[in-house]
Amino acid sequence: MDNENGRKIEYFSKWEREKAIKVASSFYESIKQASVAPPERPARIKELIQYAALGIETPLIINWICPAGTPLEYDQETEKLYRKYPQIDPAEGFLKDYRIVPRLGLEKRLVEMVERTESKAEYIKIVADNNPHCLYPACLRLDGEVETRNAIETYASYVQTKLDELVGERKVSVLTLSSLLGAPGFKEFMKLFKETNVEDLLPFLPPDVIETEIDVIAKHTQLTANLKPKLKSLAVDVIKQYAVEGYFLNEMFGDSVILAWNESTRRSQIIDSLRKAKGLPPLSKMFVLHEKRQGKIIDNY
Secondary structure (H helix, E strand, O other), rough: OOOOHHHHOOOHHHHHHHHHHHHHHHHHHHHHHHHOOOOOHHHHHHHHHHHHHHOOOOEEEEEEEEOOOOOOOOEEOOOEEOOOOOOOOHHHHHHOOOOOOHHHHHHHHHHHHHOOOOOOOOOEEOOOOHHHHHOOHHHHHHHHHHHHHHHHHHHHHHHHHHHHOOOOOOOOOOEEHHHHHHHHHHHHHEEEEEHOOHHHHHHOOOHHHHHHHHHHHHHHOOOHHHHHHHHHHHHHHHHHHHHHHHHHHHHHOOOOEEEEOOHHHHOOOHHHHHHHHHOOOOOOEEEEOOOOOOEEEEOOO
């Protein structure tokens, strides 16, 4: 137990503490039943909700969405795949995002589970506006950094409006990573991304992680056969990006994050790799934004 919050709990009555423990246990049982894979760090999840029920901490339920972009193309100059952003209509991108529209019922269920705790817990979807910088640098050269950033901010705003309409007013906050980090923090993020070598992460990952990531990307993007041989470089960059994002969640929010994982469960370990390399605990996770049918997780590319 966190020492500072542990001391604060002593100021609450026995009845208040027992009620908070009951709320946390009820929340955990709900997510355990809904989760298609065992929740990770269950003790910390219950502890965070207990603190929230007492009003002494604000847990953050977090996941990511990617900004809507064009299909992948190959750039001869960088020898990397890339996508572009100003060319996409936000409404079209929203409807095509496999993380959002097909899972709106699951999103509502998660929001309801959080609301039943009557706590200060907040749910944030982070729009990965670092994607152009980490994964697709050609788009910054071709469209310009300002135009690319503006397009992603427009998309984030559109997603916020639609989630307010479809899930509930401000039940979910949609924020870009750069807005959370601020300009100096974003600069530090990119510095660490560029300095991170995938070889240093591999000891903390499954032996087939690169091959798995290539397969996940190929299925998500429905990539044409001629571009599939170009995927390894992108897969390596995605692994590095996830790893740095997982580390920076600790830099931003400490150990107050619960991930509501909305990506393939096959890639969920990537986000903890740099944390483990630096001696930090893995992130708390729940897998409640997926469904199982006949014992198999569906759409789990």
